[in-house]
Amino acid sequence: MRSKVVLARLVRNRQARYGSIALLLLVLLAYVGPFFGQYEWTDKDFMAFLSPPSADHWWGTTTIGQDMYAITLRGMQKSIIIGLLTALIATTLAAIVGAFAGYFGGWVDRVLMWGVDLLLVLPSFLIIAIVSPRLKNASWLWFVVLLAVFAWMITSRVVRSMTLSLREREYVQAARYMGIPQWKIIFRHVVPNLSSLLIIDATLNVSGAVIGEAALSFFGFGIQPPDVSLGTLIAEGARNATGYPWLFVFPSGMLVALVLSINLIGDGLRDALDPGSNT
Amino acid sequence: MLGVAFVKGVNRSPVQCDRRVMGKYLLRRLAMNAVLVAIAASLAYMLAATTMNPRASYEGRQPPVPEAVIDATLDAYNLNDKTPVFERYVTWASGVVTGDFGKTWNGASVNDEMGRRIGVSLRLLLIGTILGFAIGVILGAYSAVKQYKIQDRIIGVSSFVVMAVPVFVLATLLAIATYNLNRGLGFTLIEYTGEYNPRLSGWDQFLNRLNHLILPTISLSVGSIAFYSRIQRNMMLDVLGQDFVRTAMAKGLRRRTALFKHALRTALIPSATYFAFALGTVFVGAIFTEKIFAWHGMGAWLVDAINQNDVNSVAAVSLFTAACILLAAFMSDLLVAALDPRVRVS
Numbered sequence: 001m002r003s004k005v006v007l008a009r010l011v012r013n014r015q016a017r018y019g020s021i022a023l024l025l026l027v028l029l030a031y032v033g034p035f036f037g038q039y040e041w042t043d044k045d046f047m048a049f050l051s052p053p054s055a056d057h058w059w060g061t062t063t064i065g066q067d068m069y070a071i072t073l074r075g076m077q078k079s080i081i082i083g084l085l086t087a088l089i090a091t092t093l094a095a096i097v098g099a100f101a102g103y104f105g106g107w108v109d110r111v112l113m114w115g116v117d118l119l120l121v122l123p124s125f126l127i128i129a130i131v132s133p134r135l136k137n138a139s140w141l142w143f144v145v146l147l148a149v150f151a152w153m154i155t156s157r158v159v160r161s162m163t164l165s166l167r168e169r170e171y172v173q174a175a176r177y178m179g180i181p182q183w184k185i186i187f188r189h190v191v192p193n194l195s196s197l198l199i200i201d202a203t204l205n206v207s208g209a210v211i212g213e214a215a216l217s218f219f220g221f222g223i224q225p226p227d228v229s230l231g232t233l234i235a236e237g238a239r240n241a242t243g244y245p246w247l248f249v250f251p252s253g254m255l256v257a258l259v260l261s262i263n264l265i266g267d268g269l270r271d272a273l274d275p276g277s278n279t
Numbered sequence: 280m281l282g283v284a285f286v287k288g289v290n291r292s293p294v295q296c297d298r299r300v301m302g303k304y305l306l307r308r309l310a311m312n313a314v315l316v317a318i319a320a321s322l323a324y325m326l327a328a329t330t331m332n333p334r335a336s337y338e339g340r341q342p343p344v345p346e347a348v349i350d351a352t353l354d355a356y357n358l359n360d361k362t363p364v365f366e367r368y369v370t371w372a373s374g375v376v377t378g379d380f381g382k383t384w385n386g387a388s389v390n391d392e393m394g395r396r397i398g399v400s401l402r403l404l405l406i407g408t409i410l411g412f413a414i415g416v417i418l419g420a421y422s423a424v425k426q427y428k429i430q431d432r433i434i435g436v437s438s439f440v441v442m443a444v445p446v447f448v449l450a451t452l453l454a455i456a457t458y459n460l461n462r463g464l465g466f467t468l469i470e471y472t473g474e475y476n477p478r479l480s481g482w483d484q485f486l487n488r489l490n491h492l493i494l495p496t497i498s499l500s501v502g503s504i505a506f507y508s509r510i511q512r513n514m515m516l517d518v519l520g521q522d523f524v525r526t527a528m529a530k531g532l533r534r535r536t537a538l539f540k541h542a543l544r545t546a547l548i549p550s551a552t553y554f555a556f557a558l559g560t561v562f563v564g565a566i567f568t569e570k571i572f573a574w575h576g577m578g579a580w581l582v583d584a585i586n587q588n589d590v591n592s593v594a595a596v597s598l599f600t601a602a603c604i605l606l607a608a609f610m611s612d613l614l615v616a617a618l619d620p621r622v623r624v625s
Contacts, residue, residue, distance in 0.1 A: 121319045121604060123597045125566070129585050130330055130593075211445050218447050218567070219582055238451045238571075242458045252448040260443035267439075 009272035016268020022261035030076040039067035041074040053246055060246035072250050078229040082213045087205035089148035095198055098159025099190050103167055116153045124150035129221040147209055155201045166190050196273035203266035207259045230255045312605040323597035331588040333358040333384045356382040381591035389595050400576035404565055407499035412554045415507025423515035438505035450498040450571040469493055472573045495572045507550050514546040555611035
């Protein structure tokens with residue numbers, strides 16, 4: 001059984017093991033941690049502005065008296081969800097567009113790949129930066145969609161070129177002669193055979209999206225207040241980082257830990273799923 | 280399939296023939312790229328012109344400006360939202376075709392601003408980009424030669440960690456550390472903001488410029504060092520096991536010569552591709568570094584222009600970026616052809 005082999009390899013892989021443990025702990029911290037803190041993330045302690053970490057406020061407080069521990073964990077929840085959703089959408093898009101372009105060829109291929117080229121040339125930073133502050137009243141899910149729309153193109157090119165060779169395999173030919181509809185062949189026979197590539201890609205997309213969200217929020221182009229994410233917290237902390245380091249250290253430490261653990265898993269997955277590759 | 284003209288000792292005539300075909304191919308690609316740039320820039324202009332509101336910068340003034348005056352000013356800059364978007368676009372596009380990018384939101388010339396900012400970005404990024412590539416390649420190749428030894432492990436783990444640190448976190452950390460260092464010393468050892476001190480002149484100013492470059496260069500190059508070292512290590516390992524390297528050593532070359540002349544050159548191809556790409560995008564790749572260390576280059580301009588509703592500047596930066604990216608892709612193709620004797624153009 002292939003899945004068993006892969007799983008065994010994954011467990012034996014040291015990087016993947018450490019990465020998964022770290023990620024599990026971070027997710028636990030983000031979702032269970034708030035129940036142990038003494039403050040809600042919406043609370044403001046008017047007796048403690050900008051107080052350093054102490055027994056009362058574990059990670060210190062902000063300029064308006066919010067508890068850093070509570071608000072950082074809240075930001076982490078948002079960053080994790082944004083990362084997961086963006087990766088899911090981006091990888092799905094990449095798989096569908098790439099597989100359709102490669103399978104059908106001809107004008108479908110040309111139109112789709114031309115769209116991919118165009119999206120690659122479009123200034124994604126600019127578009128997200130202009131559009132997302134204008135979504136202030138809309139849901140943050142639109143921001144996820146924006147992030148995902150600019151994250152799938154290169155993978156879809158890889159998927160396309162792999163589909164080109166899959167299309168000629170016997171089982172695909174057989175399915176075609178049996179009269180199975182084309183879209184069904186794509187989802188039943190082509191996409192599942194690309195799963196290792198897609199799983200690795202999705203994992204690395206998660207960390208890419210987490211960083212992307214933080215980068216845009218750093219300039220105020222991402223998640224809009226009063227909502228918080230790791231990016232908005234880091235931006236806020238960076239302004240006062242010299243005098244009040246705890247505002248910067250905790251959110252950026254969490255961001256780095258999160259990205260590092262996801263990248264470790266991605267690397268381990270690559271070793272387990274695709275032993276031939278070494279990138 | 281074409282053998283490319285860079286192989287030494289090939290007959291003259293087929294080479295010339297290949298050159299002509301390849302020239303045609305390159306020309307066609309350049310034309311395609313020009314179309315893509317035009318589309319990208321037009322879309323960026325449309326997006327900026329329909330969503331941004333330059334009027335707001337004039338309306339909020341004290342004492343209030345009469346509406347007729349605002350309209351006249353905005354008309355002069357081709358920014359008036361009362362003119363249909365399409366009309367403004369035509370005015371803008373016909374200016375761009377003749378090399379005039381229009382006016383900024385307060386009437387300055389976009390061309391002048393762009394010229395100045397390109398200079399700043401170039402001075403900031405050139406050293407960092409080259410250093411990042413050179414050090415990264417050396418570390419990666421070294422790491423491959425020492426595979427599984429302690430040096431390899433250290434380089435691998437640290438590049439993995441560095442790649443998880445976003446540049447805005449790294450730059451801020453560097454700024455904090457320098458601030459504390461300077462305060463501890465009681466004088467400014469390393470500058471952490473701006474490009475130079477305008478009060479100095481001559482040799483002093485040159486040294487002062489170099490001092491201002493230290494932190495941005497570190498924050499720019501650390502990430503690329505990690506990136507290149509990983510690529511280079513993998514490629515080098517691939518190449519080290521191949522026949523031509525063994526042959527080179529078997530024919531009596533010293534190990535060092537074989538590694539440098541045969542292995543490294545072939546293994547450089549992917550890194551060089553990325554490097555050509557990075558050189559092309561040098562002008563816009565450093566939004567964070569420029570903003571955090573207060574250099575007024577192209578990247579910082581984009582952020583400022585978005586915040587100031589400066590439609591024409593946003594469009595100019597987008598056009599410039601798209602042109603740079605496509606030119607960079609083009610350059611990296613050429614470089615691959617130059618480095619790899621086996622390359623084929625289809």
